[in-house]
Amino acid sequence: MTWSWDISKLKGPAKWSYFHLYTIIDIYSRHIVGWMVATRESAELAERLLFDTIEKQNIRCSSQRRKAPLQCARDGR
Numbered sequence: 001m002t003w004s005w006d007i008s009k010l011k012g013p014a015k016w017s018y019f020h021l022y023t024i025i026d027i028y029s030r031h032i033v034g035w036m037v038a039t040r041e042s043a044e045l046a047e048r049l050l051f052d053t054i055e056k057q058n059i060r061c062s063s064q065r066r067k068a069p070l071q072c073a074r075d076g077r
Contacts, residue, residue, distance in 0.1 A: 002027050005050070007041055022049050033057055 004027050010019040020041045024034035034053030038045050054061065 003033065005046070007046070010037070020045075022046060024049065024053050 003024050005022070005024045008021045008023070010021050012018050020038050022034075022036045022038065022045065023032055025031070026033050034049055034056065036045065036049045
């Protein structure tokens with residue numbers, strides 16, 4: 001499994017207002033494995049989404065430190 005990520009700007013309800021759609025995509029299946037909408041763009045939000053998605057997808061990482069690059073595998077495989 002290999003993931004990619006993207007941040008897209010979405011128009012908000014008022015002129016010059018935007019939301020940021022963070023997505024994590026499995027590049028082989030093309031499924032969205034994680035997403036979040038936020039009012040701002042930041043590294044902290046992207047990191048939180050990444051680690052929340054890893055946890056929700058039942059993936060364990062060999063490294064205890066929260067730095068990229070990560071080497072992770074699904075539990076039970």
